[in-house]
Amino acid sequence: MVGNQQAKRRGTQEQRIAQAKAKTDALRPEKLVCGACKTAFTDFDAMDTRNMKGIRAAFGGICPSCGETVLAFSGDQDAVADAMIAWQDAMGSEGKLGMQSRGSEHIPFED
Numbered sequence: 001m002v003g004n005q006q007a008k009r010r011g012t013q014e015q016r017i018a019q020a021k022a023k024t025d026a027l028r029p030e031k032l033v034c035g036a037c038k039t040a041f042t043d044f045d046a047m048d049t050r051n052m053k054g055i056r057a058a059f060g061g062i063c064p065s066c067g068e069t070v071l072a073f074s075g076d077q078d079a080v081a082d083a084m085i086a087w088q089d090a091m092g093s094e095g096k097l098g099m100q101s102r103g104s105e106h107i108p109f110e111d
């Protein structure tokens with residue numbers, strides 16, 4: 001049942017941020033896998049995807065073994081492909097990108 005208090009709280013920015021965070025946390029993979037050296041690591045951050053159409057969540061971190069930037073996108077297949085291309089363009093040949101399967105398993109990107 002939605003009371004006055006709850007309805008009011010739902011409209012606040014804090015609440016929206018909390019909801020967005022909960023959604024992102026739910027999509028967060030257990031680990032990212034470096035596309036260059038296959039190291040799996042868990043120290044990575046969620047990225048802002050508000051301007052990325054069709055992307056539900058994105059995560060990025062630095063491989064602890066080789067220093068590669070590792071990114072994972074979760075979202076519509078086409079949107080994920082577009083996002084990867086955009087990131088590759090932005091990062092030049094430096095970036096190794098990965099993607100998440102529907103089962104939230106991280107798939108390393110390979111050339």
Ligand SMILES: [Zn+2]
Binds near residue numbers: 036038039063064068
């Ligand atoms: Zn690596």
